[in-house]
Amino acid sequence: MGYEMVIENGRVVTPDGEKNWDIGIKNGKIAALAAPGMLSGFERKIDASGKYVFPGGIDVHVHMDDLGAEALEDWRHGSFAAAAGGITTVADMPIDCVPSTVNAEAVRKKLDRIRGNAYTDYLLWGGLTTDNLSEVEGMLKEGAAGLKSFFADSGAEDFVRTSDVVLLEAMYKASEERFPIMIHAENEEMNRYYTEKYGKNNDWADLSRMHPEAGELEAVSKCLLLSELTGARVHIAHLSSWKSVRLVADARRRGVRVSCETCPHYLVFSENDYKEKKALLKCAPPVRDEENREKLWEELKHGNIDMVSSDHSPNYISENDSVCQAWAGISGIQNTLLVLYSEGFCRGRLSLGRIAGVFALNAAKLLGIDKQKGSIEIGKDADLVILNPQKETIFDRSQMKTKIKSSVYQDFHFRGRIEQTFLRGVRVECKEPGGRYICR
Numbered sequence: 001m002g003y004e005m006v007i008e009n010g011r012v013v014t015p016d017g018e019k020n021w022d023i024g025i026k027n028g029k030i031a032a033l034a035a036p037g038m039l040s041g042f043e044r045k046i047d048a049s050g051k052y053v054f055p056g057g058i059d060v061h062v063h064m065d066d067l068g069a070e071a072l073e074d075w076r077h078g079s080f081a082a083a084a085g086g087i088t089t090v091a092d093m094p095i096d097c098v099p100s101t102v103n104a105e106a107v108r109k110k111l112d113r114i115r116g117n118a119y120t121d122y123l124l125w126g127g128l129t130t131d132n133l134s135e136v137e138g139m140l141k142e143g144a145a146g147l148k149s150f151f152a153d154s155g156a157e158d159f160v161r162t163s164d165v166v167l168l169e170a171m172y173k174a175s176e177e178r179f180p181i182m183i184h185a186e187n188e189e190m191n192r193y194y195t196e197k198y199g200k201n202n203d204w205a206d207l208s209r210m211h212p213e214a215g216e217l218e219a220v221s222k223c224l225l226l227s228e229l230t231g232a233r234v235h236i237a238h239l240s241s242w243k244s245v246r247l248v249a250d251a252r253r254r255g256v257r258v259s260c261e262t263c264p265h266y267l268v269f270s271e272n273d274y275k276e277k278k279a280l281l282k283c284a285p286p287v288r289d290e291e292n293r294e295k296l297w298e299e300l301k302h303g304n305i306d307m308v309s310s311d312h313s314p315n316y317i318s319e320n321d322s323v324c325q326a327w328a329g330i331s332g333i334q335n336t337l338l339v340l341y342s343e344g345f346c347r348g349r350l351s352l353g354r355i356a357g358v359f360a361l362n363a364a365k366l367l368g369i370d371k372q373k374g375s376i377e378i379g380k381d382a383d384l385v386i387l388n389p390q391k392e393t394i395f396d397r398s399q400m401k402t403k404i405k406s407s408v409y410q411d412f413h414f415r416g417r418i419e420q421t422f423l424r425g426v427r428v429e430c431k432e433p434g435g436r437y438i439c440r
């Protein structure tokens, strides 16, 4: 049997741990996993001696902007940055583009824009606003993988936060038609009250108080309750608080169909960093205290957090912006695997097997694409990343592949270096954008 390519002598990372396997690739798929030296009949080989081979990452939460927001990010830059960071499939959010992706026509428009411009494979989320229930059918038909709902203001005028009634109705629909709903869990009333109260101090250290942890806990509880009542599959985005992770874990134990994510910035930074990082670290919900940050690693280790998504959302950073004026959003799509490896594995907080789960497989399951992607198994797409543990990465501006060269990770020292990323067996850097739309 002939292979297009064999990756040999690598330490292959699976959710069950590392294996000494050679990987045979044929027609863009993983065709063989064998003991070192056992595969023959190949056109090309790559020697991965002393290196790790991870599954290509799946990021369920990115804002690629583009369409009307090209100045901030576009698919060519954003997806190339993703691939440079070891991510091979992304699911794009329905905001930060014009129009927001809240009806069938907007889904079509976005897919048209992406075609030919993505270096990774991709899926889209449709937006659930407060008055577009009649559009849900159409968005799903056009290709939306599920719905995204905001409990707090989204910041986009054409994406008003979902009312409780619309949410309940959408959950019944989701339960019947078996699509997931992703929730941005904050409480708008609390955000407004505390932003008014503390905003006038213009002190970055107050950001966590302006978007209180209580609001996240309340929103998560509501989401879990409605999911339990309706049977809808829900996914809770960017959890900032370990206490909300516990709510999710308890609900899951009693059978609620829920998963959750956190983001690298909640694992790396705390509110102590606002003083130095300012707007580069502004996100919603905000990062919390040091104790909370460390506890999130624990929850990740114990399997209570299912996945780590970048919530990549670049923005202009102006020195003059006040705490309240500054746009919330962190550019981080290139850093997820490096954070998990360097800050997680190298510091003894996370096993490599667990990284394979939270970086790829669990996200594939949420998106319903785990037969095709998410792990290094025979028959799946050859989406693979080679990481060299002997080297390090200093993430300076020359490394940034995003359109805007600013990031909260600027000059961050990571252990390990991502050397090569393959999408369906082809090295991403060596070709024109070859990303495909993936059906769930």
Ligand SMILES: [Zn+2]
Residues within 6 Å of the ligand: 061, 063, 093, 311, 313
């Ligand atoms: Zn987001």
